Structures are given as C-alpha cells and as structure tokens.
Amino acid sequence: MIDVILKKGKEKAAMLHHPWIFSGAIDKIKGKPLNGEIVKVCAANAEFLAYGYYNDQSRVALRLMEWEESTTIDKQWYQEKLRSAIASRKHLLNEDTNTCRLVFSEADFLPGLIVDQYADFLxxxxxxxxxxxxxxEIIALLKEELNPRGIFDKSDAGARKHENLEATQGLLWGETPPEFIEVRENGIAYHINIADGQKSGFYCDQRDNREILAAYSKDKNVLDCFCYSGGFSLNSLKHGATHVTSVDSSALAIETLAHNLELNGFDATRQQSIQSDVNKQLRTFKEEGKKFDIVVLDPPKYAPSRSALDRAARAYKDLNRLGMLLLEKGGILATYSCSGAVDMETFKQIIAWAALDAGKEVQIIKQFHQPEDHPVRLSFPEGEYLKGLLLRVL
Incomplete structure (x- = not known):
C-alpha cells in the first residue's frame, strides 16, 4: 500500500477522525497511487494516521475511512459498514414510511456513497x-442485504466533477423503475420519479420537519414555496389546512404534485398549484395584497461553497423578507437552508437582517435539523447541512 506523508502540523484533523485532508496538507507520496486507490496516511514522523481514498484531481485529496491500522479494507469491511448503516435505520421503516436514506456518505464511513430506499427500489x-x-462490490452487497427490485444510478451530481468523474445515470441492476414509484412517508403517499426527479428522487431529509410544521396547519391558509413533489403541502392538507398554495418553477414538480394530491384523495378545491419563479411570484402576491397564515420557504442550495456565501446571504435575506411581508400578523414562517456553507448562527443572522428590512419583530419557536437517517458525526460537522427555523412574525 502506498504511503502518503502529511506536512508537519497537518495531522491534527486526521487524528481527530475528520475524514477530509486537502491537497495542500500533503508533503510527499511514496509511489504513484491511482485516483480512488486506498492509501496509508501518515504524519510527518511516519506515525500511522488512517487509510483513505486518494485523488489528485480533487481539493479533498484524501477521504479517510478507517483509523485502525490492523484493519484490512476488503469486501468484508464494506459489508460491515453497509450492514451497520442499514441496521441503524431499520426502525424508521414501517407501514407509514417505506422510504429513507440508508447510507449517508462520510457519516457512515463510506465517503462518496449515498443510498436511498424508495419502497422496493434503491x-x-x-x-x-x-x-x-x-x-x-457495493451493488452486489446491496442485492445480498436488501434484495431490491431494482438499483438505479443517480450519480449525476456536480460533485463528481471535483473527483474528475463523469455524470452517470441509469439502471444498475434488476427492474427499471416505473415512471412513478409509490412510496409512503408519515402515512402520506407519494408518486416519485427516480430517473427525472431532483437529487436521488425525493427529499426524505425533510420528513420530520414536514410533520412538525403540519401540526400548526389546522384551519390555516398555507403558502408552500419550492414545493417540489408537495411534501409540506400534503402534510398541511392532511392536518386540516383550509387552503394550500404550492409554488415551484419546475413543470415536473407541479405534475408530480398533481399526482400526489389525487393519490391521497385530497379535495382539489383546498389546493392551488402555480408554476412560476418563486421570487417573482412572491412579489406578485405582495402587489396583489395577498396574505397567508403560514409561509414555507425551502429553496435549493444557494451556497454550494463558502466562496458563494455572500451572494447566498443576499438571496436568503431577500427571499425571507418577502415571505415575512406576506404573513398575517402573528403568522408562521418556516424557513430552511440546505447549504452546508451556511451554519445555523449565520442563518439566524441572515433572518434577523430580513426581519429588519421587512420592519417585523420575529420570534424563534423551533429550530429544524436533518432527520436521523442523515446523521452527523461529531468529527465531521460539515455533514450537518440542513437547518431551519420556525418563526412567529409579529
């Protein structure tokens, strides 16, 4: 196995079990490892630190995965990691919920691997x-452990470019998923499209937060922005919302939401879908003098990296300012950020600026986080990407 030696003083993160080492921390390499090859990572004094994947095409040149020198990383090692990850989520799957994230990359010691279960498909x-x-090997182990009907590749994320990998998508094994797979989450049915849907097909990271917000929805007029397949909309309707307005720029999202409304038998007169740019639509609502009891803001990732933080902060501030202006006095704003570069304290500060610009007093009622199938290792705080606030706007 090839040895990668770190510069003096650059070993602390690895010793604390942080899984990332940037290229600038490397002093020398004894050999010429291939990209993706497992290497032995050592401190400047040659002391063993960890085993990890090497890639000279990425700023994160080393992705650490094992800190016990006597351990061999082989098929059995991958099997144990997969089994452990799957077993830790087993209690989440039941009659009411048959979808969740089974493997969450670095959080499960498998850097770069995400596995989501959608009913009988992965x-x-x-x-x-x-x-x-x-x-x-991963596909073979998933077949052995879970016996799914099919395994579909959704490796089309921009993150692959950083590893010098081409985007890929398509059937890996078994049956091709139908156009719409029916899954259940918190007792609500969804038709999801793996092949053409966003991310891996469905945002199961908002499962808990949808249910928390729904408890406030009875007899309320709700605006769900960036609604996608309707998670917040459907939960609000289930819990007695008087009316829900759902907005998304994607035609597929609006089409999927229509399927999901019909699938659950909700009264069509209690819901309106609008295909539009959200910021533009919020301004239109403001001009029309519309008001809502609850506004949900769940935008896409505005800050993919720290270099985009200033621009993202302005976008979050303006979005939330508009959301606050559309609320009835004492109304509820549920606002989220899935940008890992925006931590909770920064997000709170952005919302405070938005409140100041809107001329509103705001109370924090609850803080939202990602659910337990998206765990965060204490040694890898970067894994905590989803955060949100439940606010009362006075």
Missing part, C-alpha cells in the same frame, strides 16, 4: 473515485 449516488472503483 437509488444510488456515487460521488467519489474511491467508491466508483468498488461500485460492482
């Missing part, structure tokens, strides 16, 4: 060269 995202090299 959706796979491979975002590192190391996992790409063992793709066939």
């Amino acid at each position: 959706s796979l995202q491979i975002l590192s060269a190391g996992i790409e090299n063992v793709k066939e």
